[in-house]
């Protein structure tokens with residue numbers, strides 16, 4: 139996976155059939171940073187931009203637009219209460235911003251800036 143802008147990383151399926159772009163979601167980042175044993179992978183959402191099932195993409199890694207909406211529907215294990223919690227993040231990404239819809243189970247609604255990728259760890263020469 140390569141970083142192509144402050145907002146996006148790209149990846150290709152091992153068989154070369156599909157390209158993906160991955161962004162960091164501010165709604166999921168905030169939500170999962172607030173729960174015990176936060177799940178950092180949960181803030182990353184990927185869309186297929188080339189190949190079967192591709193989303194529409196405006197080709198601008200600085201101000202991406204994807205269509206249609208990005209829907210993440212999953213569940214996670216709540217260790218403290220020993221139960222599965224249903225989780226939904228549903229948004230439109232337009233011009234580098236993200237618009238959270240009413241069915242999100244996290245607290246963000248409406249328009250927000252996309253989250254930047256955290257810096258990669260320094261590689262130390264030995």
Ligand SMILES: [Zn+2]
Nearest residue numbers: 163165166227
């Ligand atoms: Zn999200």
